[in-house]
Amino acid sequence: MKEQQSSQQLQWIVEFTVEQSKLEEFREYAKEMIDVVNENEPGAQRYQWYLDDKDETKCIVSELYEDSDAGLAHLEGKATNTILVPKILSVAKITRFEVYGNPSKKLQEALATLNTKNYHFMAGYAR
Template sequence: MAVLWILETSLDPARVGDLRRLAAEMSEVVRAEEPGCLRYDWHLNEEGNRCHILEGYADDAALLSHVEGFNRRWARAFFGLLKPERLVVYGDPGPEARAAIAALRPVYMPSL
């Protein structure tokens, strides 16, 4: 079953250039190397201080693969640039997937 999420973050508008570079690098690698990633879109508000990232995964295995790669490659740069404020997860990921993203204190919205 697919799992989708929206990660809402804030950032210093002076770092938008850094954000654009990081988003381009991450998007290129994720799209090329993660076939279970169904959606990976970054959105920036006009003021340059809020970024939302929409992600979708075919199943828990795809989500776990993404989190593992993220932690290995980009976690330090990502969290040095962006401050996560809210993660809303749509679907019903299993316990292992939930544990992998627990540090972000997600709000879960299971399917009806």
């Protein structure tokens, strides 16, 4: 069996903890964020938000970027600067940020301030 993963593709798992009294605001901001990412970031191949079934103050965002440039575009883009930082982070905090793949040096530097946990590809495949 041939091992596969795009050598440039990156996956991110980001966990937010939301203030209980701010859940509705968080939901609205998340929808805004999704729309802006979809409209402005063609390198974002997957961008999905999930709420914990038992504790909706816990949210996981599953992200897939075609390469490090797409990841940088997200960090430096409209959605991050007009929604994530001023709105989402006013009602929630990032409690986990995992990066899977081999980010470029430039992306590693940009991620360094976010206290990410990084995993490089070892083996496996995707269909």
